[in-house]
Amino acid sequence: MKALVHKNQKGLSGLVYTEFEEKGPKPGEVRIKLITAGLNHRDLFVMERHQPSDPPLIIGSDGAGIVEAVGEGVNNVIVGNEVIINPGIGWKEKSDAPPEGFEILGLPFHGTFAEKVTVPAENAVPKPAHLTWEEAGVLSLAAxxxxxxxxxxxxxxxxxxxxxxxxxxxxxxxxxxxxxxxxxxxxxxxxxxxxxxxxxxxxxxxxxxxxxxxxxxxxxxxxxxxxxxxxxxxxxxxxxxxxxxxxxxxxxxxxxxxxxxxxxxxxxxxxxxxxTTMGSSEEFTEMIQFINKHKIRPIVDKMFDLNQFEHAFERLNKAEQFGKIGFRINSLSD
Amino acid sequence: MKALVHKNQKGLSGLVYTEFEEKGPKPGEVRIKLITAGLNHRDLFVMERHQPSDPPLIIGSDGAGIVEAVGEGVNNVIVGNEVIINPGIGWKEKSDAPPEGFEILGLPFHGTFAEKVTVPAENAVPKPAHLTWEEAGVLSLAAxxxxxxxxxxxxxxxxxxxxxxxxxxxxxxxxxxxxxxxxxxxxxxxxxxxxxxxxxxxxxxxxxxxxxxxxxxxxxxxxxxxxxxxxxxxxxxxxxxxxxxxxxxxxxxxxxxxxxxxxxxxxxxxxxxxxTTMGSSEEFTEMIQFINKHKIRPIVDKMFDLNQFEHAFERLNKAEQFGKIGFRINSLSD
CATH class of the missing domain: 3.90.180.10 (Medium-chain alcohol dehydrogenases, catalytic domain)
Structure with missing residues (x-):
């Protein structure tokens, strides 16, 4: 599959659009075909923190897509579900701080700037029905x-x-x-x-x-x-x-x-x-209920193709946007 | 009556032990014969803020004593009651901040470093039975x-x-x-x-x-x-x-x-x-219940006579104390 992979150099200059091996799902995980993904400032920090000596990494925390494979023991998610991704892994209940071991998708785990991503099943959350794929893909981390x-x-x-x-x-x-x-x-x-x-x-x-x-x-x-x-x-x-x-x-x-x-x-x-930084799964669920109740639609600034990543990150870096910048990845008919 | 009166000069050098006119009580107020009083850092700030051009002021926020006169309309306090003084005036319910007009006894109202003080009746609170007069007199503001x-x-x-x-x-x-x-x-x-x-x-x-x-x-x-x-x-x-x-x-x-x-x-x-600074009347009531329940006794560092005020403030200023410094004022038999 195609992906934005960070390797060999620190910072944005280490990011390449390239072929990368498809993974999983392992027991308890689901594999999602990504329709859209969203950029965050975190992606820039990740590319500063991720070292040339570390294994190559697909970056990206936000995304939305369609479940295409489920691992053993997954009950609540089925193939064909339209989902958005909660990028927080290991912070379940609302609390004053995340527990030890809390991680965010996109470092150290492979992220969403790819044709597919594999995540724990509980991180695949039903896509709010009132959102377009563009809106759904840029929602999670910032909201x-x-x-x-x-x-x-x-x-x-x-x-x-x-x-x-x-x-x-x-x-x-x-x-x-x-x-x-x-x-x-x-x-x-x-x-x-x-x-x-x-x-x-x-x-x-x-x-x-x-x-x-x-x-x-x-x-x-x-x-x-x-x-x-x-x-x-x-x-x-x-x-x-x-x-x-x-x-x-x-x-x-x-x-x-x-x-x-x-x-x-x-x-x-x-x-x-x-x-404060990000939030727990409990807060993610409350947030989704809140945007469903109030029919809130994310402000999408501009969508790019994955191979236009340099333009996308330049816009983010210069704070030119109003709202969220995103990637279009697969189309529904792919 | 005798009192510590601040006048003519800023700072501690403006404080004198002198005769001062006894006041009140007006309707809703009570006059208290003070047995003890307590020093606070606030007294030092007050003497910096109170200007030579302002009317002379009896300083002091903490005190305990016996009610000797009640004003019109006072129902809950009677002559002879043993009381401690809540120095906060105009902040009733617990809230994130005091309301406009909140003041603390000792500026702009005359305070407790005197033989008598007149306060709103609701600021005269039953003295906890397990406390000595020394302990009761130094409690309020710090606790x-x-x-x-x-x-x-x-x-x-x-x-x-x-x-x-x-x-x-x-x-x-x-x-x-x-x-x-x-x-x-x-x-x-x-x-x-x-x-x-x-x-x-x-x-x-x-x-x-x-x-x-x-x-x-x-x-x-x-x-x-x-x-x-x-x-x-x-x-x-x-x-x-x-x-x-x-x-x-x-x-x-x-x-x-x-x-x-x-x-x-x-x-x-x-x-x-x-x-945070000080607290509301509601918190004062909770605090008194708390020290009654847990039989907490203030740590009294040292008691001085009113006319030894220079030694008392020197000890406070140099942070030599462990616990509260206080004044002995009237004896019970006076």
Whole structure:
């Protein structure tokens, strides 16, 4: 089968579109013919972490497709099922942190940027009926991250004000859609006027220019919750915008990870600050129920063929996208 | 009546032991003859904040005594009641932050370092029967701060490991006693071998030297919860000692309030970080029930007469104490 395989060099220059041996399924696993897959920043980190001396690796965490083979002992999934993949392996119940041994598909296990992928049967989840294959393929990792950040960790409630600095990334667009679905008031920041406009069309009350004075643009309105993934460039601006007793959640640091924090301000502010990454299978199930209930459809930015991977990753790397970037892999008639 | 009155100069040099006019009680208030009172770091902050141009102010937040007059409309408190004072005014129910208008006795309202104090009737709370007057007078502010930090914010559970950097302060000794009462495993740090020994006598599993490698001394044991009040000098050591998914609570920054934080480490650690100060009336009631149930007795470091205030504040300022420093005011037979 064809796949995007990382080998021989660190970083994106180690990624090749090539033939790779098809695997499995072993007992308890299923093999899925992938229709679509989704890109994540994690893919870039994986290509930095995966060493030239390691065995070649198919990268990719998100994907959707059709089950084409089931291993021994698999009862709940049958050949022909349309599924999306939960990329988290080994974190079942919702908890404050993943257990020892938790892994994400795409390192160390072969991932989804391939014609086929083999995963544990419980990681093949029925594809929500209201989603296109493009939407289904780009959903999992970003939507799960957004869901845990907003609800498990941020405990967002109806009518609360939530600020999302740096709208545009896949997770950020899910945050916006999920928060709107529970009738929160959503505010976003961006350096891009166009991304701000798109966020307003998706229901943001206000989109502010992240380079100008936030508090002035927000007319001194303070937030119940801020979901931070920009990092050093915005963290203290985010904190300044919190109401007393407000909550800030962080899952990313694309613009720097070292911040200066004023402890006195933090405890007089009675702030709550939570770190989060991805989420458990229990949260994945809740997230799927949530998008089914609210008929949420992922914002698909652009789809590429697997052999156009350089263009796809360039778009991701430059943060040009609004929503999720994906790969088209097999067509339904293949 | 005699009182410690702050006037004319900022800081401790503006504090005088002098005659001051007795007040109230107005409707809804009670006047209390104080037997004892307790010192807090807040008294030092108050003397920095209270300006020479402001009206003279009796400082002090903690105290215990006997009700000697009740204002109109007071039903639940009668003359002769033995009471301790809840110093929080205007924060009733437990919540993520105090409401607008919340104040603490001792600024802007006259405080407890006087022969008498007048407070809202609901702030006069029955003195726990198992406490001496010395113990009752030093309880309120520190015990309430410890209670909210440990349980409301830190959500400490039985058998969890909790680390208390900088044992010795009033709040820190309450943290130790409260955590022991729910069967947590308590670890402390101190620069003082003697304070470490005293903490072990109070039930700490281990007392480590705060100047040496924490993780080595703790044999790489990670904590479920750290309650931080030292600040810049220890914050990142505290964070390093947290287990994945652990919680850190801060209410003080005696050794510096500016810290450097690694966001990436924070979110991969799935940490929770809470700021807290004092607490609500609801938490005060819970705290009193808790110390009654567990028969907890505050650690009294040393009692002074009001006119010895310079010695008392010097001891506090130099952090020489283990437990609470207090004032003896009226004797029961006065």
């Amino acid at each position: 799960l991250t957004a869901f845990r950040a907003l609800f498990t960790r941020g405990r967002l409630k109806e009518h609360q004000r939530v600020l999302i600095p740096g709208i545009g990334s896949g997770v950020a667009t899910f945050l916006l859609q999920f928060a709107k679905a529970v009738n929160a008031e959503v505010y976003v920041t961006s350096r891009s006027e166009e991304k701000g406009q798109r966020a307003r069309k998706l229901g943001a009350v206000q989109a502010i220019n992240s380079n100008e004075d936030w508090n002035r643009q927000l007319d001194n309105q303070k937030m119940d919750l801020v979901i931070e993934s920009v990092g050093a460039a915005t963290f203290n601006k985010s904190l300044n915008q919190l109401r007393t007793g407000g909550t800030i959640v962080t899952f990313g640091a694309s613009a720097g990870d070292q911040i200066q924090l004023d402890l006195r301000k933090f405890f007089y502010g009675q702030y709550s600050f939570f770190g | 309430l701060t410890a209670f909210r930090a440990l349980f409301t914010r830190g959500r400490l559970k039985e058998h969890q490991r909790v680390l208390i950097p900088g044992i010795g302060s009033g709040v820190a000794t309450f943290l130790l006693q409260f955590a022991k009462a729910v069967n947590a495993e308590v670890y402390v740090t101190s620069r003082s071998e003697e304070k470490g020994q005293r903490a072990r006598k109070l039930g700490a599993v281990q007392a480590i030297n705060s100047n040496e490698d924490w993780n080595r001394q703790l044999d790489n044991q990670k904590m479920d919860l750290v309650i931080e009040s030292v600040g810049a000098a220890t914050f990142n050591k505290s964070l390093n000692q947290l287990r994945t998914g652990g919680t850190i609570v801060t209410f003080g920054a005696s050794a510096g309030d500016q810290i450097q934080l690694d966001l990436r480490k924070f979110f991969y650690g799935q940490y929770s970080f809470f700021g």
